[in-house]
Amino acid sequence: MNLTVLAASGRTGIALTRQALRRGHTVTAIARDPQRIALPDSPHLRKVVGDVHDAASIASAVDEDAVVLSALGTDRAGVLLTGARAVVAAGPRRVIWLGAYGTGKSAEVAGEGAGVLATVLGDRLADKVEADNTVLAAGGTVFHAGMLADGPESPRRRTVGLEAAPPFDLGARVSRETVAAAMLDEAEAPGFPGVVALPLAE
Secondary structure (H helix, E strand, C coil): CEEEEECCCCHHHHHHHHHHHHCCCEEEEEECCHHHCCCCCCCCEEEEECCCCCHHHHHHHCCCCCEEEECCCCCCCCHHHHHHHHHHHHCCCEEEEEEECCCHHHHHHHCHHHHHHHHHHCCHHHHHHHHHHHHHHCCCEEEEECEEECCCCCCCCEEEEHHHCCCCCCCCEEEHHHHHHHHHHHHHCCCCCCCEEEEECC
16 A cells, blocks of 8 residues: 555654555655654655645645555644644545544543543643544544553554543553554554544553
8 A cells, every 4th residue: 555654753653654664565754854764765665854834745745545644743732733634635545643542532431531631731632632623524534542652562452433442541551553553454444434443452
């Protein structure tokens, strides 16, 4: 498949790109500084400059037949919604977006434990929710991951919909490798188009 990874220089973006290449896909890896995409050169990997605040740079990197997988994260409000709008406007075949469990559409099923996120995220919470909704409205899939951690892909990993979501647990962790694998599974065999899915470690 022709996959495009947004924010490919971050830890989750690197995991997505590495695993996609391992699975035999062709990857366009977008980053503000492509030199920070710490993966060896490959005939199946194209590293390109892109910034979500420059919609034209995103549009030029996204092919209409591509599936975009976003690992975009930020500590500033407004970046996620700007990114979601830029990606959707570029017109890819599908968008698979990384969000946070306990926000937006998963807030109610996450339970009271997710309340801490409003304090932690502050004005970024509304940005996250609006970005998710932009992707969902375009028919994309939004993965609401719990607290991210380093480490290997879980051998017992699974992906569920909101109807099977466990209560939010601040102490629970899901590795970036596990999340990346779940997002790539969705790219290869869509199971949650237009809805929120949860990547679980077990």
